[in-house]
Amino acid sequence: MKALKCATYNDELRLVDVESSFNRGLPALNIVGLAGASIKESAERVKSALLSLNFSFPAQKIIINLSPSDMPKSGSHFDLPIALLIALQKERDFEPIFAFGELGLDGGVKSTASLFSILLFLSAKAPGSRVLIPQEIAQKAGAIPNLEIYSVSNLAEKIFPRARICRLAQSRRRSSAFFKFNQNRRKKLRKKPKFRAKF
Secondary structure, X not given: OEEEEEEEEOOOEEEEEXXXXXXXXXXXXXXXXXXXXXXXXXXXXHHHHHHHOOOOOOOOEEEEEEEOOOOOEOOHHHHHHHHHHHHOOOOOOEOOOEEOOEEOOOOEEEOOOOHHHHHHHHHHHOOXXXXXXXXXXXXXXXXXXXXXXXXXXXXXXXXXOOOEEEEOOOOOEEHHHOEOOOHHHHHHHHOOOOOOOOO
């Protein structure tokens, strides 16, 4: 099981662990943990975004759990951590950073109306956190103290080996600072992917 971090805001900011599990069974993508309608819809956006990048889904039942499970959660910004957990399921070096972003059907990563406010509250609740956000809000978010900001404009930047992420106020660093791609994955991505399962 791997996990990334996210957050939801109702009456206050609540931190959420986004966990993934790949099990034997009919291929499916299920999101559990009191997910609201906007998060339930993430399943379709995530599948379309990954398929547009020629990602090969495993022939397994994928379960995404939003923990704690007894707390209601909402927001399309959960798209990005869910997609990354699926796309990078085989990676060994995987650091549980915060990730926020809505996905377009073409794999583009977009901001949401509530994201900047969430980041403001996050800087106070979890200072020093490493946060991956959409490129379009990165400059504005760079003014928020106590957060280590990284940005991405397209999901492909986090999946493919030549990906890079931009750290504000510093020189660019390779995305392998968080996700290290091994040689076997490089060879696999050079080949034309075969779809093993369709949702």
